Amino acid sequence: MSTALIVGAGISGLAAGIALRQSGIQAEIYESHSIPGGASTGWRRGEYFFEGGMHWLTGSSPKSPLNALWRELGALGEDVAVENRDPFLTIEHGGGEARLFRDPKRLRNELCSHFPEDEREIARLCRDILVFSRVQMPVTDLKGLKLRRKSPSPLPALLRLLPALPKMTAYSKMSTAEYAGRFQNPALRALLLGVVGGENAATALLFTLGTLAAGDGGCPEGGSVAMAARMARKFEGLGGRIHYGRQVRRVLTRDGRASGLLLADGDLIESETVLVTQDLLSAIDALFDPPLSAPWAEEQRRKAAPVLCSFVSLGVRADLGGRSKAAVFALPRPFICAGERYESVLPYLYAGPPHAPQGQAAITLAFMGDHYAFWQAARQRGEYETEKARLGEGCIRLLEELLPETRSRFELYDVATPLSYERYLHSFKGSWMSLQRKGEFPRTLPSGLSGISGLYFAGQRLMPPGGLPVALLTGRAAAQAVCRDHGLIFQGAI
Numbered sequence: 001m002s003t004a005l006i007v008g009a010g011i012s013g014l015a016a017g018i019a020l021r022q023s024g025i026q027a028e029i030y031e032s033h034s035i036p037g038g039a040s041t042g043w044r045r046g047e048y049f050f051e052g053g054m055h056w057l058t059g060s061s062p063k064s065p066l067n068a069l070w071r072e073l074g075a076l077g078e079d080v081a082v083e084n085r086d087p088f089l090t091i092e093h094g095g096g097e098a099r100l101f102r103d104p105k106r107l108r109n110e111l112c113s114h115f116p117e118d119e120r121e122i123a124r125l126c127r128d129i130l131v132f133s134r135v136q137m138p139v140t141d142l143k144g145l146k147l148r149r150k151s152p153s154p155l156p157a158l159l160r161l162l163p164a165l166p167k168m169t170a171y172s173k174m175s176t177a178e179y180a181g182r183f184q185n186p187a188l189r190a191l192l193l194g195v196v197g198g199e200n201a202a203t204a205l206l207f208t209l210g211t212l213a214a215g216d217g218g219c220p221e222g223g224s225v226a227m228a229a230r231m232a233r234k235f236e237g238l239g240g241r242i243h244y245g246r247q248v249r250r251v252l253t254r255d256g257r258a259s260g261l262l263l264a265d266g267d268l269i270e271s272e273t274v275l276v277t278q279d280l281l282s283a284i285d286a287l288f289d290p291p292l293s294a295p296w297a298e299e300q301r302r303k304a305a306p307v308l309c310s311f312v313s314l315g316v317r318a319d320l321g322g323r324s325k326a327a328v329f330a331l332p333r334p335f336i337c338a339g340e341r342y343e344s345v346l347p348y349l350y351a352g353p354p355h356a357p358q359g360q361a362a363i364t365l366a367f368m369g370d371h372y373a374f375w376q377a378a379r380q381r382g383e384y385e386t387e388k389a390r391l392g393e394g395c396i397r398l399l400e401e402l403l404p405e406t407r408s409r410f411e412l413y414d415v416a417t418p419l420s421y422e423r424y425l426h427s428f429k430g431s432w433m434s435l436q437r438k439g440e441f442p443r444t445l446p447s448g449l450s451g452i453s454g455l456y457f458a459g460q461r462l463m464p465p466g467g468l469p470v471a472l473l474t475g476r477a478a479a480q481a482v483c484r485d486h487g488l489i490f491q492g493a494i
Helices: 011-022 065-072 104-114 116-133 155-172 176-180 186-196 202-213 223-237 280-286 295-303 372-380 384-402 418-425 468-485
Strands: 004-007 027-031 042-045 048-051 089-093 096-100 241-244 248-254 257-263 268-270 274-276 309-316 327-337 340-345 348-351 361-368 410-416 455-457
Touching: 004 011, 004 257, 011 027, 011 223, 011 468, 042 223, 042 309, 042 410, 048 309, 048 348, 048 361, 048 410, 065 468, 089 186, 096 104, 096 186, 104 116, 104 186, 116 155, 116 202, 155 202, 176 186, 176 202, 186 202, 186 327, 186 340, 223 241, 257 274, 274 468, 280 295, 309 384, 309 418, 327 384, 340 361, 372 384, 372 418, 384 410, 410 418, 455 468
Parallel strands: 004 027, 004 274, 027 241, 089 327, 274 455
Antiparallel strands: 042 048, 089 096, 248 257, 257 268, 309 361, 309 410, 327 340, 348 361
16 A cells, blocks of 8 residues: 555654554654644743643553553653642632642542532532542444454443443533532632633543542653654654654545645645544645535534633743642632633643753643634734733733742743644644533544545544543544555554
């Protein structure tokens, strides 16, 4: 078969590329940026390095079925330390600090001691966290696929899922914000909303807390950039090639099958096997002429709810090593970002090396919300940089109030808007995930959903809400689909 061409060196593209090379298929990745990782990224400004992607990784625990896959792809290994921060989040209130511990029993004792008025709901939450902690994402193989070795049976994982089904149904009928509203204390509500935000179905909150309770959800050493680099080295070590700085303009088709890629510089790369891992919602319009118009594509345009944010990074000459890495702050007055009001903020504090020199710290703040129209209008008015400066300087004033030891010690700020992410990721409105809204039971789209022979998809939109496990599993599924369609044996170790 011809060389498989992969659009994008994000986590799904790297996962697909590694799996293809393990199965003896030539594979090349075309990436518009200068480094791998896609939305799993970070950047350096002066002396500071800012983590722009991963805050925790599902599958970091050896007990998780996903762990073997991450190890097979080079993302994890015996030489890669994993930080399981505990408490996961904190919030200051009434002169004290309430901590969101991983262990449900310890969490119950902690929250009840701070918020006795919510004791009944806290007890119910912690019982449900224990139920969700037993749920694991099964690893499955495509039907009709020849395998060197089958993945372990998903039956045990499915059996563990059964007791959680009634609770999953109940939590899916409300948003996280609606669920948090059951608690009387505003600080406790803010702490829970800090985990996954308020717009997702409440199942997202319980699955996340269940993941933490299971001992999973750690952060691998070096964060997003280091993990992507390890995967890229694994791919290249298997003989794959990554072409950096080569943006794909069009995916070409002929007579109902894939025929190659047209690059932005005019180069034409021919192949009858193409895997698109660029954001599906963007790709169906931007990478095809005419845009794809199948029913599934129309459903994507109509129903997908993109997750966006304005992201502020700051460098400060202050030692924040004694503070919680992730602390929710309920604000005495709303903070305005891109025209929206925020009643609380969650700064991530990265004290000292490798993110900042000793005695200094890198700080990141994500203001979640669809700010695309605001920033687009600011650019059209010629006020884009002015608005970015207003936001960055506003964050400095806010953090100087919340963290008194930082006063007059900030050195720099950097603002990434949805327009920044759109330019960097070529994603729809600069988003990288989809909301899983209440009442929705999202289905997983197959890799070869286009009906065009030799054309496959992987990435966040295929399995809402997205995240790193989705990137991994859809990349692997796309590689399996290629093997199945060509009658080849999938050689993945699991």
